[in-house]
Amino acid sequence: NQQVNCNNCKLCTLCGKIDKAWDAYKKQRNLVTCLSKKNKQANLITDLKAKSAINDLKGVWKTIKTAANLSPTNNKTDDSESVALDPGKLNNHFSTIGNKIQAAVPPHKYGSYTNFLPFC
Numbered sequence: 001n002q003q004v005n006c007n008n009c010k011l012c013t014l015c016g017k018i019d020k021a022w023d024a025y026k027k028q029r030n031l032v033t034c035l036s037k038k039n040k041q042a043n044l045i046t047d048l049k050a051k052s053a054i055n056d057l058k059g060v061w062k063t064i065k066t067a068a069n070l071s072p073t074n075n076k077t078d079d080s081e082s083v084a085l086d087p088g089k090l091n092n093h094f095s096t097i098g099n100k101i102q103a104a105v106p107p108h109k110y111g112s113y114t115n116f117l118p119f120c
Contacts, residue, residue, distance in 0.1 A: 044067045051059035
């Protein structure tokens, strides 16, 4: 009378033990992952406070980039890859962008923004 080791039937004692072990593993894995994330967050906050207290702006930005999963190093481009920008075009773009955006937004059905301001 030899029992077959299957892990497929979900009925034999071996399958039951494997399922229980897997559930226990997942529970423990999720706990460790949760604690790791909380610890990383607490360390980042502590690091930001310490660097802010000593006015280490470079360190603050490095910590922020780490928290945002950005590369903490500078991604400088070569001079050969840089784009020549025309100051006149830049000035024109930024001096007219407000009017362009305003023209693209349809008027609100309640009229002017002053209808939403409190009366003093």
